[in-house]
Amino acid sequence: MPKRTPKNPTTLERRRRKLAAQIAEIDHILPGSINIAMNRCGKPNCACHADPPKLHGPYITWTRKVAGKTVTRRLSTEQLERYKPWFENNHRLQTLISELQTLGIERLEADQHHR
Numbered sequence: 001m002p003k004r005t006p007k008n009p010t011t012l013e014r015r016r017r018k019l020a021a022q023i024a025e026i027d028h029i030l031p032g033s034i035n036i037a038m039n040r041c042g043k044p045n046c047a048c049h050a051d052p053p054k055l056h057g058p059y060i061t062w063t064r065k066v067a068g069k070t071v072t073r074r075l076s077t078e079q080l081e082r083y084k085p086w087f088e089n090n091h092r093l094q095t096l097i098s099e100l101q102t103l104g105i106e107r108l109e110a111d112q113h114h115r
């Protein structure tokens with residue numbers, strides 16, 4: 001592993017405050033993922049088999065883990081529209097947390113160097 005020059009603790013602290021402020025700004029978060037599916041049914045004369053086909057759906061499902069088990073729930077189009085940003089917020093929060101973790105590591109290294 002190449003040896004990196006430890007960063008200035010003051011610079012790291014400034015970045016930490018900035019990240020903490022961004023985390024504080026985050027609205028509601030929702031865990032899990034969304035799947036949107038359009039289906040064909042079994043009836044040969046249905047519009048879903050026409051040309052061009054008019055498929056059934058969208059069927060929106062929200063999947064998440066609860067105590068290690070996968071839980072799936074249907075959502076309406078209206079719900080998807082309303083809660084989609086909350087799923088995006090969750091991703092954003094995860095990104096910010098990993099940046100904060102990286103920063104913690106850099107700070108530990110900087111503290112050792114500046115001691």
Ligand SMILES: [Zn+2]
Pocket residue numbers: 040041042043046047048049056
């Ligand atoms: Zn059909």
